[in-house]
Structure formats: C-alpha cells, structure tokens
Amino acid sequence: xxxxxxxxxxxxxxxxxxxxxxxxxxxxxxxxxxxxxxxxxxxxxxxxxxxxxxxxxxxxxxxxxxxxxxxx
Amino acid sequence: xxxxxxxxxxxxxxxxxxxxxxxxxxxxxxxxxxxxxxxxxxxxxxxxxxxxxxxxxxxxxxxxxxxxxxxxxxxxxxxxxxxxxxxxxxxxxxxxxxxxxxxxxxxxxxxxxxxxxxxxxxxxxxxxxxxxxxxxxxxxxxxxxxxxxxxxxxxxxxxxxxxxxxxxxxxxxxxxxxxxxxxxxxxxxxxxxxxxxxxxxxxxxxxxxxxxxxxxxxxxxxxxxxxxxxxxxxxxxxxxxxxxxxxxxxxxxxxxxxxxxxxxxxxxxxxxxxxxxxxxxxxxxxxxxxxxxxxxxxxxxxxxxxxxxxxxxxxxxxxxxxxxxxxxxxxxxxxxxxxxxxxxxxxxxxxxxxxxxxxxxxxxxxxxxxxxxxxxxxxxxxxxxxxxxxxxxxxxxxxxxxxxxxxxxxxxxxxxxxxxxxxxxxxxxxxxxxxxxxxxxxxxxxxxxxxxxxxxxxxxxxxx
Numbered sequence: 001x002x003x004x005x006x007x008x009x010x011x012x013x014x015x016x017x018x019x020x021x022x023x024x025x026x027x028x029x030x031x032x033x034x035x036x037x038x039x040x041x042x043x044x045x046x047x048x049x050x051x052x053x054x055x056x057x058x059x060x061x062x063x064x065x066x067x068x069x070x071x072x
Numbered sequence: 073x074x075x076x077x078x079x080x081x082x083x084x085x086x087x088x089x090x091x092x093x094x095x096x097x098x099x100x101x102x103x104x105x106x107x108x109x110x111x112x113x114x115x116x117x118x119x120x121x122x123x124x125x126x127x128x129x130x131x132x133x134x135x136x137x138x139x140x141x142x143x144x145x146x147x148x149x150x151x152x153x154x155x156x157x158x159x160x161x162x163x164x165x166x167x168x169x170x171x172x173x174x175x176x177x178x179x180x181x182x183x184x185x186x187x188x189x190x191x192x193x194x195x196x197x198x199x200x201x202x203x204x205x206x207x208x209x210x211x212x213x214x215x216x217x218x219x220x221x222x223x224x225x226x227x228x229x230x231x232x233x234x235x236x237x238x239x240x241x242x243x244x245x246x247x248x249x250x251x252x253x254x255x256x257x258x259x260x261x262x263x264x265x266x267x268x269x270x271x272x273x274x275x276x277x278x279x280x281x282x283x284x285x286x287x288x289x290x291x292x293x294x295x296x297x298x299x300x301x302x303x304x305x306x307x308x309x310x311x312x313x314x315x316x317x318x319x320x321x322x323x324x325x326x327x328x329x330x331x332x333x334x335x336x337x338x339x340x341x342x343x344x345x346x347x348x349x350x351x352x353x354x355x356x357x358x359x360x361x362x363x364x365x366x367x368x369x370x371x372x373x374x375x376x377x378x379x380x381x382x383x384x385x386x387x388x389x390x391x392x393x394x395x396x397x398x399x400x401x402x403x404x405x406x407x408x409x410x411x412x413x414x415x416x417x418x419x420x421x422x423x424x425x426x427x428x429x430x431x432x433x434x435x436x437x438x439x440x441x442x443x444x445x446x447x448x449x450x451x452x453x454x455x456x457x458x459x460x461x462x463x464x465x466x467x468x469x470x471x472x473x474x475x476x477x478x479x480x481x482x483x484x485x486x487x488x489x490x491x492x493x494x495x496x497x498x499x500x501x502x503x504x505x506x507x508x509x510x511x512x513x514x515x516x517x518x519x520x521x522x523x524x525x526x527x528x529x530x531x532x533x534x535x536x
Contacts, residue, residue: 026284027223031307033283034275035218035299038306046302 081427086189088208099134100207102145109185109211110145118183118210127176129198129205150198152205153361153382153409157429158192158228159247160411160419162393163236163320164401165202166244169195170229170315172202177219177308181301186213190221192228192253193429199406216298219307223284226276227253230314234277235259237318238267241390251423256281272314320394340521344475347517348375348442351473351528354515359439363469366446370396370410376442377408384438386413415446416454433467437534441469444526447503448477452487452495459506465531466510472529476503481523500525 076094083090088106092099102110113119122128134146158166169192177187187209194206219225231254235243239262246254260281267273299307352359352375359381364373367385369392377383385408387393396410413419413432422429443465450456465472477484479498488495504527507513511529518525 024220024223025290026287027226027280028218029287030275030280030283031218031222032299032303034310035303035307038310039300039303042302042306042309 081425082193082423082429084424086206086208098149098151100131100147100149101138101140101143102147102208103142104144105142106208107144110208112183112185112212113207113210116183116185118180118185121179121183122176122204125179126199126201127172127179127204129196129203129207131207147207149205149207152196152198154384155196155430155435156384156409156411157247157419158232159245160413161244162390162397162410162412163233163241163244164394164397165197165410166192166229166233166236167315167318168401169202170225170233171312172204173225173229174308174312174315176204177221180210181213181304181308184213185210186217186219187221190225190228192247193251197409200400200404200408216300218299219304222307223256223280224253225311226256226280227259229253230273230276230311231256231259233315233318234267234273235262237320238263238273241320248419248422251429256284270317272310272317276311276314336519336522336524340519340524343521344444344519344524344526345372345375347519347526348372348444348473351515351526352376352379352381352440354528355440355471357439359471361438362440362442363436363438364442364444365413365415366443366449367396367410368392370399370408372442372444373408373410374405376440377405380407383408385410386415388412388414415450416456436468437531438469440471440473441465443472443474445475445477445483445524447474448481448484448487448498451498452484457506458497458503459509462507462510466533467531470531470534472511472527472531474507474527474529476500476525476527478523 077092077099078094080091080093080098083092087103088109089100089102092101119128123130129149129152131147131149134148136146138144138146158169161169172195173187173190173192177190180186188211189206189209191206194204194209195202196205197203227250232244232247235246235254243254243262246258250258256277260278263273263277268278358379359376362373362376362381362383364370364376364383364385367373367387368389369387370377370385373383373385373396377385385393385396387396387410390412393410393412396408399405400408400410418432419429421427421431421434447458447461450461451458465474478500479485479488479493479495484498504513507527507529510533511531513527513529515528516525
C-alpha cells in the first residue's frame with residue numbers, strides 16, 4: 001500500500017495552470033491523492049458489500065448453512 | 073461597533089465575524105458575508121445535532137441593532153469558565169480534541185456543510201468534554217471540493233500527537249512557538265524513521281510534507297482537481313484511524329505506581345483535607361474559579377470541584393496531568409480541568425501583537441488559588457525567593473490557601489540532598505513575613521501528625 005502511494009506521488013501527471021499556489025497547495029494535492037485512493041477503497045467495499053448481499057439473497061440459505069458448517 | 077465593545081485580540085483572521093466583550097460578557101458578531109452559512113447551520117439541523125451531542129457551544133441570538141454596516145447578527149455563546157490552550161493539554165486531551173473535530177466534520181458533511189478551519193485553539197474543555205467554540209467554523213460543502221482545513225488539522229492535531237506518541241511527550245510545547253500548529257516538514261524530520269512504516273503517518277505527515285515542499289512554487293488548475301464525496305469520507309476515516317492508533321505508551325506500564333503520595337500519616341492527610349475544606353467553606357462567597365497550582369493528580373483539587381466549583385488542576389508533570397484527565401473522563405466529572413503548567417515559566421501572551429493567546433495572569437485572577445506542597449519546589453528547586461512567590465501569587469488570586477513545609481521535612485531534605493543549602497531565608501518566620509507584605513493572613517493551622525502548616529490569605533492587590 002505504502003509503495004503504491006509512493007509511486008502515485010512520483011508518477012501522477014500534474015498539469016496545473018492558472019493560479020499560483022499558496023503554502024497549502026501541497027496539502028491540496030496530497031489529499032486528492034490520498035482521497036482518490038481511500039475513496040476508491042470505500043467505493044470497492046461498498047460495491048463488494050452490495051454484490052455480496054445480492055449473492056446472499058440469491059443463495060442465502062445455502063451460504064448461511066455453509067458458514068455454520070465452517071464454524072463447526 | 074459601539075464604543076463600549078472591545079474586540080478580542082484573537083478574533084481577526086476570519087472575515088465571517090469576531091468576538092467582542094461588553095460589560096464582562098462575551099458576544100460574537102456575525103457579518104453579512106456569513107449570513108447564508110449561518111442560516112444553513114441553523115436550518116439544516118447541524119446546529120441542533122452538534123449542540124445536542126455536546127460538540128458545539130450553544131448560543132442565543134441577541135435582539136439588538138448592531139450599529140455596524142457589516143453586521144448581520146449578534147449572538148451570545150455560553151460562558152467558557154477558563155480558556156485553555158493546546159500547549160497546556162496532555163496527550164489524551166489533544167487526542168480527544170482531534171477526534172471531536174473529526175466527528176464534527178463527519179456530522180457537518182451529513183448536513184451539507186464542512187469545517188472551514190480545524191484549529192486546536194477552537195476546541196475548549198467544558199464540563200469535561202471537548203467542545204467547538206467557534207460557531208462560524210462551518211461553510212456550505214461544495215461537492216468535490218477538497219477539505220480546506222486538512223493542512224491545519226494535520227498541523228494542529230496529527231503532527232503533535234504523532235510526535236508525543238512516537239518521540240517525546242514534551243514536544244507538544246512546540247505549539248508555543250508555532251501557534252498555527254507544528255510545520256509538517258519539522259514534524260517529519262523529528263519523527264523516527266520507523267514511522268515511515270506506519271501507513272497513516274506516512275501519508276498524512278511524511279508524504280504530505282514532501283508534497284508541500286515539491287509544490288511550494290508551482291502552478292495548479294484547481295478547477296480540474298476534484299475530491300469526490302467518497303474520497304472525502306475516506307480521508308476523514310483515515311485521519312480518525314490515524315489518531316485512534318496513537319497512544320502514549322508510558323501509560324501502559326508505570327501508571328498505577330507512579331504516585332505513592334505522602335511522607336506523612338493517613339490521619340495527617342485526612343486532617344489536611346479537612347482544613348482545606350474548612351478554608352473553602354469559610355470564604356465569604358463560594359469561589360467561581362479555583363486554580364490548584366501543583367495539583368498533581370487532582371486529589372486536593374477535587375475538594376473544590378466536588379463542591380461544583382470550576383477548578384483548574386495545574387501540574388508540571390505530564391503523567392500526573394494525564395492521570396488526572398483520565399480520572400475526570402472516566403468519572404464524567406464536570407468541574408475539574410487538568411492542565412499542564414510550568415509555574416517557573418508560565419504561559420505568556422502569544423501571537424499577533426501579543427494578544428492572540430493570553431498569559432496565565434491575563435486569564436485570572438482566580439477567586440482562590442491552592443498552593444499545596446509547592447513553595448519548597450519553587451523556592452529550593454528553582455531558587456525563587458519567597459517574597460517573589462508571594463508577590464506573583466498576589467496578582468493571580470483573591471484568596472490563597474498555601475502550605476508551608478519546613479526544611480526538616482523529608483521531602484524538603486530530598487531536594488536539598490544533592491545541593492548546598494543556600495536557603496537561609498527558607499523558614500516559617502520569613503515565609504509569614506514575606507507573604508504578609510502582599511496578603512492578609514486570616515487563618516493558619518498546623519497539620520496534626522506533620523510539621524506542615526496551612527494558611528488562608530487574602531490578596532491586598534485584588535479586591536472583590
């Protein structure tokens with residue numbers, strides 16, 4: 001994960017124009033990077049949950065039984 | 073503005089409004105430029121949710137004409153018994169303040185608003201809880217706009233907490249020099265290299281500092297830079313996790329045995345408590361504010377706070393303050409506030425024109441000061457002549473409960489054991505003479521079972 005962020009920091013193609021940065025500009029950029037990655041994780045998690053719940057709805061009983069078997 | 077309004081020296085940065093004092097009462101002016109945001113705060117349900125959860129200071133609207141073309145409204149916030157600053161807090165206080173700030177941001181987003189600043193100075197401990205006192209800290213959340221307060225949050229909360237947790241608890245004192253929080257490049261250089269392996273600290277401090285440096289003089293087009301709502305939630309959750317994972321490790325080990333309290337008997341100890349209680353009860357008026365200087369873990373402070381008197385329990389030992397705060401938090405105590413204070417170098421006036429942050433003296437006087445088992449530390453460990461202690465105390469309080477411990481007491485002997493005894497004036501007679509120059513001594517009582525004496529005095533400098 002850390003490696004991924006480090007690569008993102010180095011490789012992200014910034015093409016900024018039109019305004020001079022204030023001292024908070026770096027903070028502005030880093031949160032876009034962090035936010036983009038963490039936001040994607042949240043989005044993936046949300047969709048994964050949705051997919052999981054649809055599957056559970058479809059095969060709810062079997063899955064529950066299997067989970068119980070696994071626990072035992 | 074009316075002539076009898078005095079604008080607070082700390083209230084000039086935000087054009088949304090300012091704080092002013094009128095006849096010893098604090099008010100906040102809301103300027104017209106903030107009208108829409110204020111309406112949104114009230115109408116969106118955000119104000120109600122935050123105040124109901126004890127996260128935002130309550131206020132009432134004042135129905136008077138402003139007398140100022142910029143003015144939209146005056147509000148009167150609930151009174152804050154004592155303003156404290158982050159450099160007077162211990163680890164858990166800063167941590168709780170950080171988590172409260174992030175909780176506020178989460179709730180604000182739910183109501184379509186966002187925090188436009190995240191200053192630790194905007195948080196105050198009231199009735200034992202961290203509370204946002206700046207009602208004008210909110211603005212409408214524009215979808216996809218990054219969090220403008222992110223840098224400030226990292227500088228005011230995450231960086232000092234990381235330094236305290238991973239390096240040294242005393243580094244919170246950097247706040248006294250850097251009043252807009254610890255610069256992230258400094259924090260990054262001070263933190264151990266091992267913190268690069270901590271993903272949260274790597275992102276929010278080390279990478280953040282490097283990005284600040286890298287883009288310090290470059291141009292960006294902010295219109296093409298977006299932070300989705302998911303991304304913003306991810307950012308806030310990540311900061312919450314980062315803060316929650318920081319601990320003051322010392323607390324797990326030496327905690328319980330840190331203070332073995334006294335060198336005198338249980339009965340003498342009980343007698344001391346009883347005398348202090350009697351001294352407080354005998355005062356002509358119940359004090360509104362008590363400062364316990366050298367309050368340790370707050371044992372004697374609680375004599376006052378248990379009487380529902382707002383009591384500030386100051387100590388120079390971070391561990392004692394931390395323990396005191398945890399006890400307060402655990403017992404949900406509302407009238408005690410533990411704070412760090414080095415009385416040999418007390419908090420001074422700081423910031424622009426020396427008016428943004430007030431000195432200890434300026435935040436006084438206290439109605440009552442308790443200085444128990446303290447004088448020998450100031451006089452012998454720090455070489456302060458007793459007369460100078462008396463003079464300073466007389467500026468800080470109306471009433472004083474002070475304990476004198478003679479030189480042959482084992483605690484004083486301990487201080488003298490490693491140095492030459494140059495303190496020929498450290499005796500009870502000179503103590504009384506010196507204090508009598510600034511105070512009227514109204515009562516003195518020997519603590520049975522010890523050689524110690526407790527005094528109740530009234531300052532001649534400060535009158536009712």
